[in-house]
Amino acid sequence: MVDIKNENQKIEEKMRNVARDLLKEKKVDLIIGYSEGTLPLASAPVFIRDEQEVDKLVWNNSCYVNLAKYLIPNIRENINGELVDLKVGIISKGCVARSIIHLLVEHQINKENIIIIGINCNGILNRRRIEKEIGAHEITETELSGDHLIVKGNKFEKKFKFNDYMNELCKHCEIRAPPISDSLKDNIVGECQEVDSLEDPFEDIVDFEKKSADEKWAFMNEVLKDCTRCYACREACPLCYCNLCFVDQNLPTWFGKTSEISDILIFHMVRGLHLAGRCVECGACSSVCPMGIDLSLINRKINKVVKDRFDFVSGLSLEKLSPMMTYKMNDKQEFMLEEN
Amino acid sequence: MNEVITEKAQKEDWEPKIIAFLCNWCSYAGADLAGVSRIQYPSNIRIVRVPCSGRLNPFFIIRSLVDGWDGVLVSGCHPGDCHYISGNLVARRRFAILNDLLEFFGIEPGRVNFMWASAAEGERFAVLVRKTTEIVKKLGPNEKFKKQW
Ligand code: SF4
Ligand code: SF4
Ligand code: FES
Numbered sequence: 471m472v473d474i475k476n477e478n479q480k481i482e483e484k485m486r487n488v489a490r491d492l493l494k495e496k497k498v499d500l501i502i503g504y505s506e507g508t509l510p511l512a513s514a515p516v517f518i519r520d521e522q523e524v525d526k527l528v529w530n531n532s533c534y535v536n537l538a539k540y541l542i543p544n545i546r547e548n549i550n551g552e553l554v555d556l557k558v559g560i561i562s563k564g565c566v567a568r569s570i571i572h573l574l575v576e577h578q579i580n581k582e583n584i585i586i587i588g589i590n591c592n593g594i595l596n597r598r599r600i601e602k603e604i605g606a607h608e609i610t611e612t613e614l615s616g617d618h619l620i621v622k623g624n625k626f627e628k629k630f631k632f633n634d635y636m637n638e639l640c641k642h643c644e645i646r647a648p649p650i651s652d653s654l655k656d657n658i659v660g661e662c663q664e665v666d667s668l669e670d671p672f673e674d675i676v677d678f679e680k681k682s683a684d685e686k687w688a689f690m691n692e693v694l695k696d697c698t699r700c701y702a703c704r705e706a707c708p709l710c711y712c713n714l715c716f717v718d719q720n721l722p723t724w725f726g727k728t729s730e731i732s733d734i735l736i737f738h739m740v741r742g743l744h745l746a747g748r749c750v751e752c753g754a755c756s757s758v759c760p761m762g763i764d765l766s767l768i769n770r771k772i773n774k775v776v777k778d779r780f781d782f783v784s785g786l787s788l789e790k791l792s793p794m795m796t797y798k799m800n801d802k803q804e805f806m807l808e809e810n
Numbered sequence: 811m812n813e814v815i816t817e818k819a820q821k822e823d824w825e826p827k828i829i830a831f832l833c834n835w836c837s838y839a840g841a842d843l844a845g846v847s848r849i850q851y852p853s854n855i856r857i858v859r860v861p862c863s864g865r866l867n868p869f870f871i872i873r874s875l876v877d878g879w880d881g882v883l884v885s886g887c888h889p890g891d892c893h894y895i896s897g898n899l900v901a902r903r904r905f906a907i908l909n910d911l912l913e914f915f916g917i918e919p920g921r922v923n924f925m926w927a928s929a930a931e932g933e934r935f936a937v938l939v940r941k942t943t944e945i946v947k948k949l950g951p952n953e954k955f956k957k958q959w
Contacts (some may be wrong), residue, residue, distance in 0.1 A: 679914065687916025687954055716869070724869055725876065732876045732957045738913060743868050746907045768914075775910045780903070796873060797899035805909045807925040807938050 474531065474632055475614040476591060481589050482529040485561060488587050488660045493521040498559035498585050502540055504533040510609040513541065516612060527561065531595045531614070531632070534757035537561060538569035538708035539595070541579050553631075555583050563591035564663070565752035567648030568785025569708040572748060573582040574654075578711060581657060588648040588660035593636040594753060595619065598762035600635055604628065638766045639753040645786075653788045668783045672774040678767065690735065696761040697724075697734045703755035703765060704741065709748045716740065730745055742768045747776045747793040750785045826880035826946040830855040830939070831870065833863045836895040836928045837885035843932030851936035852943040855883060863885065864897025868908040871922055878956040881946035882922045883939070891928060898926070917955060920945040 485503070492498045505516035505526045513533045516526055517540075534656060537560055546553045562570065567586050601609070604621060611622040619630045633641075647663040678686070689694045701717055704710045716724050717737060724740075726733040749769045756764045776782050780793035832838040839857050844851060860866060863886025874882050884905065892898040905924050913919055923942045927935045 631852065660836065683913075683916045683918050685916070686914065690915050725873065726957065728959070730957055730959055732955055735915065735955070736872055736876055739872055739915060740869055742911055743907060744903075772907070772911065772913050775907055779906055794903060797896060797903055801899070801902055802906070803889075803902060805906060807923050807941060809934060809937050809941075 472617055474617060477592050478529050478614070481592070482527070484660065485529060485587060485589050486524050486527050489518070489527060489559060489561070490521050490524045492559045492585060492587070492659065493515045493518070493524065497557070499556040500545065501527070501559045501561070501587075502537050503561035503587075504529065504535070504537075504605065507532065510612050511595065511600065519705055529561075529589065530728040531593060531619075532597060532638075533563070534594045534597065534637075534754060535546045536569055536706065536708045536754040538566050538573060538753045539706065539754075541573065541584065542708075544579065544583070544618055555580065555585050557585070559585040559587050559659075562588055564643065564645040564649065565591075565750050565785075566708075567662075568645065568750040569657075569752065570785075571649070571651060571654065571788060572709065572750060572785040572792070573711075573791075574788055576795075579792070582655070584657055586648050586654070586658045586660075586662075588642060588658055588662040590661045590663075591643075591646040592646070593632070593640040593643075594757070595632070596635050596637045597757060598764070600630060600726075602762055603630075635737070637753040637756070638764060639751045639756075639770070642670060642674075642770075643751065644670070647787050651749065651786070651788050665786060668777075668786070670774075670777070672770065672777075673751070675767070675771050675774050678771075691731055691768070693763060694734050694738055695731060697738070697763055698729070698761060699734065699737055700760060702758045702760060703763075706743070706754040706758040707749075708752070708754070709745060709750070716744075728793075738765075742772050746772050747782055748784055749773060769808065791803050814880040820879040824947075824951065826854050826943065826951070828855045828881040828883055828942060828946055829874045829879045830885065831860050831863075831866055832857055833886040833893075833898070834859050834861050836887035836926075837931035837935065840885075840931050840935040843929065844936045845932075847932050849932055849936040851939040854943045854946075855939055858903040862892060862894050862897040862902040864892070864894065866901060866904075868904055871908060872912075875917070875921065875952060876945050876957050878952060879941060880921075880952045881949075883925070883942050884923070885925045885927050885935075885938075887924045888928055914915065918949050920949055921952065 489501045501518040504513045511532050514624040545556045607623045609623045613620045617632045647661045649665040650662050725736045746769045782793045871882050886898040925938045
């Protein structure tokens, strides 16, 4: 039996030490990390400049935010009237580091200014699922014991098995610490891991693909019909960094703003398309959805298509171009109409 | 009573409406050639001329379905022949992903069709338009994705 609480403490300790050293040696101006949240099952991002404050950093299984989001636009400070880029140390579980690598591939951030503080993530809890199962009660306290999470509230107490209540994405995740990329070696401190390629059988997606068109349609409708299009999923995604997102444009208005199902589906389809070859499966989008919609099915499908067609996994290497940035003369085109 | 009759009549000789995005340099000229050569093809398609298949935002295609078109046809120059050199190659990747995603969402395969046709291929253009029309006709009206209100 794994003791997750113990594991977390170890991770936390290591992470604080590394962060403290970085600040002490003035290698970074700022540390971005997680701190205790104000609500149960949540954590809050924190920006630390002073080594005395390093103890504010925490690691627990509710650190669902993808901190890479805060790297764009570049973090700057006004020094004597001049904008200077700050050097940032960023606490990175595997998926955060992957988004950083992908942002580097897309030339959105500057490698010189970033130090990745690697930690070996042990899985993020699916808070929306837990909240749904608790129902209308208020959660006042959560506690880890052994491999279970105990959720307490007024006159109730419930036990959840950690491995079952992890994010769907975390269940499939093989890259728990920052992947080493040769040209990024100098930027990583703390833990990291060697991954050249990824074997993901995408069993869940393959199962879903077997359904008939009508079944798929019905399922998608059922899952997405509650979406209020608050766009929190877009806000949380480190790769949704466009200054003007298509959903906010009104000349042209790309799609209606009603709660009619095609208006909802069109958003999710295009969101998916825009993340093709880019999504790093961090699960931040699903964790922040106020309606508890799990977007991992769509994200994973897109990743599967990209893997099958273009043999690409996002956020592993600085050298490989993302598939939508390039093309090959002999790309498969079996879906095109032919005369016979 | 009247309504019932019209509905029935509609079903029997229902003709799909298909929106066709044709690249200006090849397929549009191909369609032209088909016309000039008096090759018959179904009048179900309504042509939108685009500068290059690379101009097509996948959004146009999805939006066409939401707007109620029964089918979509996209046609560009053959790979390697694009007037802008690589427009269709970039587009092909987008189309591939779009095609897979539409299917994943439960849109019937065949609602959206992609093809290549050059300016000299009037015959091929007509054949493929016929094929598309047949496919869409078999699928029936686009009721799923069409915006209801
Ligand atoms: S966060 Fe949830 S409700 Fe909001 S737009 Fe995204 S899927 Fe819809
Ligand atoms: S789409 Fe969701 S899972 Fe993918 S990178 Fe963005 S926030 Fe993470
Ligand atoms: S010009 Fe015809 S596809 Fe690019």
